[in-house]
Amino acid sequence: SDINRTHGHMKEIFVNDPLSDLGREDILNQMEKIDQIVVSLVVRVHMDKGIATIDSTHLLLLKDLQKSDIPIVTFSFGSPYLKTYDMLETYVCAFGYGNVSVRAASNALWGRQDVSGILPVDLNSTMQRGFGIKKKKRIKSWDSVKNIDFTNAFSILDSAIKAEIFPGAQVVVVKRGRLVLRKGFGHQTYDTGSPPVTNKTIYDIASLTKVLAATPVTMKLISQKKLSLDQNIQQFYPQFTGGYKESVTIR
Known part of the structure; x- marks a missing residue:
């Protein structure tokens, strides 16, 4: 991944299937010596429910991670409509699954480009339409x-x-x-x-x-x-x- 190529000192954990309590605990134990967490969510709209969501066991993991003292940045690839996930401290919407979205998210993370996007819709009471944090790119980016x-x-x-x-x-x-x-x-x-x-x-x-x-x-x-x-x-x-x-x- 671009994060691994740029930073080098990192650990990747892929979670695709529903997590058992033991599996969630195992991941949390691996966070003991971690100083920064970057979460990538592939958010799809569940047609039978008419809502955008992730697996309920993955949501439990997110809540447990947010309770730690480790800074967390969450990237959403796909639908941004996670209305009930107010516990997400830093939420970045990439609005897609493709290479362009992944590259834009990576550039935002490393400060290679200005971040100026705003929400086109209301997500919840805190993050409403027009909300967005604007950040200038770093003078010296990580891969400069x-x-x-x-x-x-x-x-x-x-x-x-x-x-x-x-x-x-x-x-x-x-x-x-x-x-x-x-x-x-x-x-x-x-x-x-x-x-x-x-x-x-x-x-x-x-x-x-x-x-x-x-x-x-x-x-x-x-x-x-x-x-x-x-x-x-x-x-x-x-x-x-x-x-x-x-x-x-x-x-």
């Missing part, structure tokens, strides 16, 4: 590059370029599947008048790079079934034509 100090790494690259160990470099840093940094350094040749290295500079994969970068990445993509050795290179680079290049495969 500004939170990571690359000064030492940059100085090493600058020193290597000045010592003419290499004329330039393109650096890409990925953490838990999320792009953290992409930056170019130096020039394409030792001539300072040559084009600078940018994020769009294309390098010829050769020598050690082929073994240390291209091969492991290709193996990973194949294991994930995202790539086949028999696919033509032209499928990915249409400009790769002429001189029988159309028949060249990844293999």
